[in-house]
Amino acid sequence: MSVQARSIATRTRLLEATVAALVERGAHGTSLAEVCRRAGASKGALLHHYPRRADLFAAAADHLFALRLAELEEALALGDLADLDALLERLWAIYSGPTLAAWLELVVAARTDPALRVALARVDADLTRRAAALFRQVFGVEDPARATAGARTIMALFDGLSLNLVLGQGEDHARRVLPAVRELLAPWLGKKGSSP
Amino acid sequence: MSVQARSIATRTRLLEATVAALVERGAHGTSLAEVCRRAGASKGALLHHYPRRADLFAAAADHLFALRLAELEEALALGDLADLDALLERLWAIYSGPTLAAWLELVVAARTDPALRVALARVDADLTRRAAALFRQVFGVEDPARATAGARTIMALFDGLSLNLVLGQGEDHARRVLPAVRELLAPWLGKKGSSP
DNA sequence: GGAAAAACGATCCACGTGGCCTGTTTTGTT
DNA sequence: AACAAAACAGGCCACGTGGATCGTTTTTCC
Numbered sequence: 001m002s003v004q005a006r007s008i009a010t011r012t013r014l015l016e017a018t019v020a021a022l023v024e025r026g027a028h029g030t031s032l033a034e035v036c037r038r039a040g041a042s043k044g045a046l047l048h049h050y051p052r053r054a055d056l057f058a059a060a061a062d063h064l065f066a067l068r069l070a071e072l073e074e075a076l077a078l079g080d081l082a083d084l085d086a087l088l089e090r091l092w093a094i095y096s097g098p099t100l101a102a103w104l105e106l107v108v109a110a111r112t113d114p115a116l117r118v119a120l121a122r123v124d125a126d127l128t129r130r131a132a133a134l135f136r137q138v139f140g141v142e143d144p145a146r147a148t149a150g151a152r153t154i155m156a157l158f159d160g161l162s163l164n165l166v167l168g169q170g171e172d173h174a175r176r177v178l179p180a181v182r183e184l185l186a187p188w189l190g191k192k193g194s195s196p
Numbered sequence: 197m198s199v200q201a202r203s204i205a206t207r208t209r210l211l212e213a214t215v216a217a218l219v220e221r222g223a224h225g226t227s228l229a230e231v232c233r234r235a236g237a238s239k240g241a242l243l244h245h246y247p248r249r250a251d252l253f254a255a256a257a258d259h260l261f262a263l264r265l266a267e268l269e270e271a272l273a274l275g276d277l278a279d280l281d282a283l284l285e286r287l288w289a290i291y292s293g294p295t296l297a298a299w300l301e302l303v304v305a306a307r308t309d310p311a312l313r314v315a316l317a318r319v320d321a322d323l324t325r326r327a328a329a330l331f332r333q334v335f336g337v338e339d340p341a342r343a344t345a346g347a348r349t350i351m352a353l354f355d356g357l358s359l360n361l362v363l364g365q366g367e368d369h370a371r372r373v374l375p376a377v378r379e380l381l382a383p384w385l386g387k388k389g390s391s392p
Numbered sequence: 393g394g395a396a397a398a399a400c401g402a403t404c405c406a407c408g409t410g411g412c413c414t415g416t417t418t419t420g421t422t
Numbered sequence: 423a424a425c426a427a428a429a430c431a432g433g434c435c436a437c438g439t440g441g442a443t444c445g446t447t448t449t450t451c452c
Binding site: 004006007010041042043044045048049 | 402403
């Protein structure tokens with residue numbers, strides 16, 4: 001195995017372990033030792049690739065960016081877009097999944113960590129741009145500003161729903177708001193390409 | 197000063213210090229020492245009133261419940277309800293404020309802390325019930341289930357917007373989605389009492 | 393094939409943390 | 423006044439943490 005291939009493999013294992021730890025233990029519980037344990041790596045290996053803890057988290061943010069974008073593209077690619085219920089179901093499947101939990105941990109951690117915030121802000125800007133592009137081409141919104149605002153709004157809505165999921169004792173409880181969301185989005189998505 | 201009055205005063209100072217620390221330093225940065233420093237109390241006093249760290253956070257959640265409910269009631273009480281822009285502005289003022297930042301910290305911390313989660317779930321259920329009641333009487337929705345779902349949806353939307361605020365470098369950037377939100381809510385709130 | 397560099401492993405340390413513990417002061421009761 | 427009980431003060435300690443500093447192995451290049 002090539003040296004760089006091994007390096008990439010280790011980094012990948014470290015990042016996946018970091019994301020898993022973020023999901024199961026939270027940002028605070030994601031200690032270097034915990035990540036090493038999950039990745040089957042040593043502390044030396046971790047600190048070799050990511051000298052500071054902030055570097056690991058920033059890299060994890062990049063990793064999550066790829067994961068979230070892939071999930072979004074997949075959700076919008078397959079299936080009938082006119083079927084709003086199915087679309088909401090797919091979005092809900094994403095936003096009740098682990099990637100968003102890890103993302104939540106990073107965002108909240110970034111609120112009081114300036115270095116992490118700038119890293120996440122960059123990634124979030126990229127994600128929003130890509131999501132807006134998806135939104136624009138899929139729903140036929142011409143105005144870029146409108147597309148961006150729309151994408152951000154929908155993403156914010158689902159972000160909030162996944163927050164509710166944390167406190168609700170069952171998935172059913174949170175899922176019960178989906179009809180309301182559907183009712184909220186229906187008139188907006190109905191007028192394809194009819195932006196002023 | 198009476199003994200219980202002193203006790204209450206100390207507890208209040210501790211809880212306000214906890215909330216302030218949550219806002220400025222995050223859940224992880226809210227150490228016992230930090231809270232004592234801000235409250236001007238000693239470690240002994242803190243551990244006397246709240247033997248475990250989880251007790252302090254649970255009490256802080258109760259404190260935040262009162263704060264958030266008061267803010268919501270005030271926002272809905274004053275002003276013209278037909279003026280959707282003004283209403284959104286008032287809600288935005290709440291959700292970009294410190295109380296929601298502290299709430300966010302607690303919710304995310306509760307995700308990986310079962311004890312805190314049950315405490316927060318109880319408080320959140322209370323808050324949702326009260327918010328649904330407000331929503332119901334203000335907007336004239338008869339069906340209780342619809343009112344609950346509607347209140348939860350709107351709160352989720354603003355929760356997500358405040359999350360966006362964390363990463364956006366300026367308030368203007370996040371505020372730009374308000375027109376989209378307005379457009380989203382307008383048809384829904386327009387049909388007062390016209391639930392099927 | 394040997395040196396240089398990169399990837400990796402293991403150990404160690406200063407430090408902040410939560411919780412415990414024993415005093416000390418203040419209030420309420422008889 | 424005397425006593426009990428609460429509120430408060432602050433020192434103490436075991437522990438986990440991040441990060442630095444070694445040493446070891448593997449790959450690449452000339």
